[in-house]
Amino acid sequence: MDSRGPALYAPAGPSVDLSRSTEEDSLVDGPLIPADALHSAIRRNFQSVPTPGHAGLLSVLHVVYVVLSMCVAVLCVLEFGQKDVCNNILGNVRGDSVIVFGKVCLWVLVLLFTGCVQHHHNQARSRGYLRFYRQTQGLKHLPLTVHSAGNVLLLVVLAVRLSQTVQTYMLLSVLGLELLIAVPCLLYYTVQVMRFNRERAAPDVSQEEHSHNYSVTSLTTETGFREGSSLEEVVEKQADLIEYLKQHNILLSKRLLNLTAQH
Structure with missing residues (x-):
């Protein structure tokens, strides 16, 4: 009885990991969204100032x-x-x-x-x-x-x-x-x-991200606190970054839904 117990319960762990890894691989192995596509999508959603x-x-x-x-x-x-x-x-x-x-x-x-x-x-x-x-x-x-x-x-x-x-x-x-x-x-x-x-x-943060080839280090350094920068400027840049990330996530969700519908 003791020898059969581990044999019966042993496959349970790998089966769960296998199904989870399959789902993750299906998302990772899918077609990647090019940066230019997102950049052009933001440009199409541009709203002019009518003043x-x-x-x-x-x-x-x-x-x-x-x-x-x-x-x-x-x-x-x-x-x-x-x-x-x-x-x-x-x-x-x-x-x-x-x-x-x-x-x-x-x-x-x-x-x-x-x-x-x-x-x-x-x-x-x-x-x-x-x-x-x-x-x-x-x-x-x-x-x-x-x-x-x-x-x-x-x-x-x-x-x-x-x-x-x-x-x-x-x-x-x-x-x-x-x-x-x-x-x-x-x-x-x-x-x-x-x-x-x-x-x-495109928005300011998108331009910085596009010019730095989506470098996380350079983007964080630009938005973070530096010596000689005022607190108001840092808060405004952080608010700008948050607003951009919201729009970025919305565009990513739309692209993923379109790709899912095509496949």
């Missing part, structure tokens, strides 16, 4: 506002034109008040534009484009800063008791200076975003 159209529209509205403000200031405030025409168009509202009201409306549009840009850039950051987010971080807030500074200067001009002519020229000077600073910033921002959309690049 260049908003920036162009805001630039046009800014130019139109300044031109109309100059016309109102020259024709209605300085009264170089027909006064009756201004009274018929503006009614009892003063010309300088119309310019100020228009400036407030333009500032509200710039505020909405900044919020829209921030929303789309946060989405791009969550998709792994941390480098693009950092490059445009200060640029996307610059138009709002310029318009806010222009509002302060307008308040100063209106608060100081000057003659109507001097005050009008000062008002137009502030609007012109604001136009010369804000519109080039919007155009430069538009160029940067259009270039990003045209390149349709």
Whole structure:
């Protein structure tokens, strides 16, 4: 009895290991997924940032506002034109008040534009484009800063008791200076975003992985903490890596399901 016991139970261990190793070998021996296929799949899933159209529209509205403000200031405030025409168009509202009201409306549009840009850039950051987010971080807030500074200067001009002519020229000077600073910033921002959309690049971590031939050591060194790097930068890079790995796993799962369905 003692000699038969080990003989009966001996094959049980190898049979379990054999079945488990067969399943593992079937997965390992399957067709490997090339790195270029995953890279091209990420490029196909690229989502562009739709803010260049908003920036162009805001630039046009800014130019139109300044031109109309100059016309109102020259024709209605300085009264170089027909006064009756201004009274018929503006009614009892003063010309300088119309310019100020228009400036407030333009500032509200710039505020909405900044919020829209921030929303789309946060989405791009969550998709792994941390480098693009950092490059445009200060640029996307610059138009709002310029318009806010222009509002302060307008308040100063209106608060100081000057003659109507001097005050009008000062008002137009502030609007012109604001136009010369804000519109080039919007155009430069538009160029940067259009270039990003045209390149349709993979996420930052994917580019690093592709350039280093999927070297785990180099990727960990780039993402880990190094001397002289700030804690915020390390956390942002780690968050970028986690987001990329989620997308990478989703693509791997889709590829494996497709290969399984083919076989």
